Amino acid sequence: MNEKTVEEGPRKPLTPRGERTRGSLVAAARVVFERDGYLDARLTDITAEAGCSTGTFYTYFTSKEEIFAALMEATKNEMLHPGLDHVEGDDPAAVIEASNRAYLEAYRRNAKLMRLMEEVANIDPKFMVLRQQRARTFVERNAQSIADLQQRGLADPELDPMMASRALSGMISRLAFGAFALGDEKEYSFEELLYTLTSIWCNGLRIDHQLSRKD
């Protein structure tokens, strides 16, 4: 899987000083983008936040798009979430719950970044591709897990694992977006959210479970 669809300028070997400046620009970009949104962010806001001059920006990046790509690259690990198969355990429902909990927590932690990614993906096709690639990773992991459960006779064999995974993965990401990125959080209790998603996930696949709400 080649995540380099969104190009970043030829990264010449950097001196430590250059490394630092570049880093401060990416950090500043995160602050400014999260605060003002992608469109409203001006390059001068970013350099001001980074404490350097406009010209310096162009030492490391050629455009707003490119520094955004760099920011996405720099933060890609922050949304790492285990996926079903990375949670150990014998009880499928417990595994699913743990996985969903991890996902929701990661989403909540990175809500602003996710919000931002959504804004940019809907503006620039290059980043829609990136978003889809990352989503696909998540979807495929879950599809694999569903297929395993089917093989072990623990999940409805009628469903296409990939399609079911798309539906369920989409369900959780959408709800997380609504709950955390849009800041409608007041309407949602985290545990209620988790319970509902996990119930539907398990029921949807016809997985036996004894889930209950936590408060």
Next chain:
Amino acid sequence: MNEKTVEEGPRKPLTPRGERTRGSLVAAARVVFERDGYLDARLTDITAEAGCSTGTFYTYFTSKEEIFAALMEATKNEMLHPGLDHVEGDDPAAVIEASNRAYLEAYRRNAKLMRLMEEVANIDPKFMVLRQQRARTFVERNAQSIADLQQRGLADPELDPMMASRALSGMISRLAFGAFALGDEKEYSFEELLYTLTSIWCNGLRIDHQLSRKD
């Protein structure tokens, strides 16, 4: 429910000619927005498409935002989808399937408009509010339907109807967006999509069903 959160300029009574001009502007806006996207659309593109002059635009609208709002208003009926309770019948699964089919078909028909709405909602909070309002209508209708099924003993009573509806409604809209708005349609068979969504919907609520794929 007040849908007027997104203001439209004081609609002075229009002469028939004015009515026509305004209409051609909205129609042109749809063409241009769907073709170029909201951000890349220039007002002069719209007036050119409408066959009128730049100045005329301001007779009817005060900004790009406002004509977009007018376009949303003009097309709001195009995504009208029945919601569960609007489909008659005794078999809940059949009702759900019919409802989902109607939703997917409407989404497919209006894919470009939905894509556009997503773009703008992620740019402009006013339109995020509008999008959420419309989603809420859909969610609430489905929640009502779920509550009904619970009362009739046909659906899992443990689930909060509103939360379950958010999850399931989000699931279907997300999948429709991916399938139709992003043009990844090749990866999806419509009937497979429908079957998967409806199965998970019914299973998720523990509704008895005998669904089968159509080809």
Next chain:
Amino acid sequence: MNEKTVEEGPRKPLTPRGERTRGSLVAAARVVFERDGYLDARLTDITAEAGCSTGTFYTYFTSKEEIFAALMEATKNEMLHPGLDHVEGDDPAAVIEASNRAYLEAYRRNAKLMRLMEEVANIDPKFMVLRQQRARTFVERNAQSIADLQQRGLADPELDPMMASRALSGMISRLAFGAFALGDEKEYSFEELLYTLTSIWCNGLRIDHQLSRKD
């Protein structure tokens, strides 16, 4: 001969007002270019001189290059000079003298423009092409005239008319450039210049003559 090598933006049919504004911009461009040179001229200098705003510039032109092309087009008739064959008369030497006199006078009148053309031609290949095209017109006319004199037995038949014309036409334009465009005019008496050029021209082609200096 297609002189449209240097493109000018699609000239939409202009309203009289637009015609006037465009004209004032071209006139302003001439003032500013002649005063400051092509490179040092800023678009804002031109719009300021034309009495309009920066934005207006872009209603008519897309770049400095383009307005320069328009200026060249607008002034192309100012350097029209008869060429040998357009001067009537039986005495070839008198004809050549009259032609040279007309050329030098036109050059002197348009010295700043010629200076400008030279600057730009040496910067931008598109305008070198234009300069060469215009020179070629002059060269070809003179070549024709030389061929005629050869046929009438009045000029050295050994010389290739085209090559001889290139040499003699180049001689006069170079001297005119030095005398008038560079402002070394003090070193040159117009009549001395004319006498020398015409003598060499006639002698060079072995045309009989009784030229004498005027003072």
Next chain:
Amino acid sequence: MNEKTVEEGPRKPLTPRGERTRGSLVAAARVVFERDGYLDARLTDITAEAGCSTGTFYTYFTSKEEIFAALMEATKNEMLHPGLDHVEGDDPAAVIEASNRAYLEAYRRNAKLMRLMEEVANIDPKFMVLRQQRARTFVERNAQSIADLQQRGLADPELDPMMASRALSGMISRLAFGAFALGDEKEYSFEELLYTLTSIWCNGLRIDHQLSRKD
């Protein structure tokens, strides 16, 4: 004759290393200027070509202009051409032909440099002065030679030697520019060029000759 009109930075005594670095910068400047033109050449292109850092440039030069002056100084001998009086011989026409041949060959060898000089002279008055000084050397030598021929009764005594030299010297440099610097060379045969120029030169001064084309 003071050729130092175009200043060069105070040339501090250089270490051998410094000498080498400076030399590589001038050599790089020639490559880059000839390749990209004066205006499009960036100092970083030159330092990159020279294999040193940006900062090093300022150890030896203070500006693009100055390194260009240094390049002109370094290459001034490359266009050395004998001038009429430096060719030995009794037959004036043969001397003129040899001189012209030497000039044309030197021009052809240094065509890019001459092209460059022309570009810069038309941009920067300081270099126009330099160009004129060098031309003047050539013109004056030729004027001296013409005066000698007049004194020996071999050339038309009516012509002012200086003015005639300006005309004839300009003729040859213009034609050389067109033929070699602009790369229109295909249209010109070297020998035809030489024959025409020399014929007109001799005829123009009424010098007896028996010139013939070589092939």
Next chain:
DNA sequence: TATGAATGAGGTTTCATTCAT
């Protein structure tokens, strides 16, 4: 002497919006 990151003035360019006709 060499390095190369940092600087920032000053130009270009866009396009939503105004307004005289």
Next chain:
DNA sequence: CATGAATGAAACCTCATTCAT
């Protein structure tokens, strides 16, 4: 009501030059 030229704020971007190491 319609016109479309004029407006100008606001952003972008370059690259010669400086300077701390």
